[in-house]
Amino acid sequence: xxxxxxxxxxxxxxxxxxxxxxxxxxxxxxxxxxxxxxxxxxxxxxxxxxxxxxxxxxxxxxxxxxxxxxxxxxxxxxxxxxxxxxxxxxxxxxxxxxxxxxxxxxxxxxxxxxxxxxxxxxxxxxxxxxxxxxxxxxxxxxxxxxxxxxxxxxxxxxxxxxxxxxxxxxxxxxxxxxxxxxxxxxxxxxxxxxxxxxxxxxxxxxxxxxxxxxxxxxxxxxxxxxxxxxxxxxxxxxxxxxxxxxxxxxxxxxxxxxxxxxxxxxxxxxxxxxxxxxxxxxxxxxxxxxxxxxxxxxxxxxxx
Numbered sequence: 193x194x195x196x197x198x199x200x201x202x203x204x205x206x207x208x209x210x211x212x213x214x215x216x217x218x219x220x221x222x223x224x225x226x227x228x229x230x231x232x233x234x235x236x237x238x239x240x241x242x243x244x245x246x247x248x249x250x251x252x253x254x255x256x257x258x259x260x261x262x263x264x265x266x267x268x269x270x271x272x273x274x275x276x277x278x279x280x281x282x283x284x285x286x287x288x289x290x291x292x293x294x295x296x297x298x299x300x301x302x303x304x305x306x307x308x309x310x311x312x313x314x315x316x317x318x319x320x321x322x323x324x325x326x327x328x329x330x331x332x333x334x335x336x337x338x339x340x341x342x343x344x345x346x347x348x349x350x351x352x353x354x355x356x357x358x359x360x361x362x363x364x365x366x367x368x369x370x371x372x373x374x375x376x377x378x379x380x381x382x383x384x385x386x387x388x389x390x391x392x393x394x395x396x397x398x399x400x401x402x403x404x405x406x407x408x409x410x411x412x413x414x415x416x417x418x419x420x421x422x423x424x425x426x427x428x429x430x431x432x433x434x435x436x437x438x439x440x441x442x443x444x445x446x447x448x449x450x451x452x453x454x455x456x457x458x459x460x461x462x463x464x465x466x467x468x469x470x471x472x473x474x475x476x477x478x479x480x481x482x483x484x485x486x487x488x489x490x491x492x493x494x495x496x
Contacts, residue, residue: 201224202224202377203222203223203224203361203377204222204223204224204377205220205221205222205363205376205377206220206221206222206223206226206229206230207219207220207221207229207233208230208233210237212237212240212241212244212346213240213243213244213342213343213346213366215343215366215367216365216367217240217364217365217366217367218363218364218365219233219236219237219350219354219362219363219364219365220362220363220364220365221233221354221359221361221362222359222360222361222362222374222375222376222377223359231357232354232357232358232359235353235354235357236350236351236353236354236364237350239346239349239350239352239353240346240347240349240350242349243342243345243346243349244342244346246273246274247274247277247338247342247345249337255268255270255271255274256270256274256336256337256338259327259329259336260298260329260334260335260336262328262329263329263330263331263332263333263334263335264329264330264331264332264333264334265332266328267319267321267324267326267327267328268326268327268328269324269325269326270325270326270327271325272325274327275320275322275325275326275327277338277341277345278294278318278320278327278336279320279322280448281294281315281338281341281452282315282318282320284449284452284453284456285315286315287468287472288453288456288460288468289460290314290315291455291456291457291459291460292340292452292453292455292456293314293315294315294318294336294337294338294340294341295314295315295317295318295329295334295335295336296334296335296336296337297333297334297335298333298334298335299333317329317330317331317334318330318336340451340452340455341448341451341452343366343367343369343447343451344366344369344405344407344446344447344448344449344450344451344452345447345448345451346366347364347366347369347371347405347447347448348371348405348446348447348448350364351364351371351373351447355373360373360374361373361374361375361376361377362374363382363387364447365387365388366447368388368390368391368408369405369406369407369408369447369450369451370384370387370388370401370405370406370407371404371405371406371447372387372401372402372403372404372405373402373403374402374403375402381400381401381402382400382401382402383397383398383399383400383401384396384397384398384399384401384406385397385398387401387406395478395480395486395494396441396478396486396492396494399443399478399492399494401443403445404443404444404445405443405444405445405446405447405449405450406441406442406443406450407441407442407447407450407451407453407454408439408440408441408442408454409439409440409454409455409457409458410438410439411436411437411438411439411458436481436482437457437458437461437462437465437479437480437481437482438480438481438482438484439479439480440454440455440457440458440465440477440478440479440480441454441477441478441479442454442457442469442475442476442477443475443476443477443478443492444474444475444476445474449475453469453475453477457469457477457479462479462481462487465477465479466479466487466489469489470489470490475489476488476489476490476491476492477489477492478492478494
């Protein structure tokens with residue numbers, strides 16, 4: 193049995209692709225025994241399913257549902273795991289000046305004014321009590337949800353389980369977001385292209401991502417169609433067109449943080465986004481604009 197786990201002979205990538213949390217997941221581990229790999233992958237799948245159930249708002253007994261039902265009424269005990277997740281989410285909201293926010297309005301069609309929405313979709317109205325491990329939403333109609341980070345958190349947890357069970361190298365591809373650790377079977381680092389061949393055509397495909405996570409967010413609202421013409425956003429300060437971001441890829445050790453940071457950078461724009469990322473430790477980003485121009489934070493060197 194030890195020979196299996198120490199991978200002493202001809203290790204290879206053993207994996208499985210399946211649909212979890214509404215996304216395509218591919219879980220790959222480096223090993224020499226297919227049965228051993230299957231058992232490890234089963235453990236990772238069980239953990240991902242546990243996280244999905246923990247953060248779901250689809251069941252009545254869900255803690256998140258209970259928090260939402262008691263918005264404007266009373267604090268709700270959520271337990272250590274959910275409490276820490278919400279606390280980290282609020283820290284990311286502060287870091288991104290509110291561009292990332294797990295709060296939202298339950299019925300946005302009832303009042304579309306930005307002032308009314310801000311009272312509900314504002315992370316500052318989420319009240320945490322660390323001693324009691326409770327969460328309180330200040331206003332009725334306010335809700336929280338984890339769609340922006342649940343996939344990354346699940347990937348982090350699956351990686352933790354795999355490592356605890358002796359998997360020294362592997363890759364989790366969670367709907368195109370990548371989390372890797374260790375080395376490939378030939379002892380070379382994982383790159384984005386080897387972790388996800390579908391991204392082999394990207395200018396950043398050969399970047400080393402061993403022991404890192406990569407999350408990519410695409411700008412779904414890059415253009416506004418008016419009379420069949422594409423109209424760019426206008427910078428109100430000087431009247432010149434602002435170059436739109438097409439995609440942002442965040443590289444950082446944890447998938448949860450990478451997942452959380454990708455979309456806010458699109459909202460912040462190229463200059464502000466790069467400025468923020470360059471101030472942070474152990475984080476990098478690659479931005480592609482609507483003219484296919486590539487912008488990178490410090491420490492990223494792309495091979496032409």
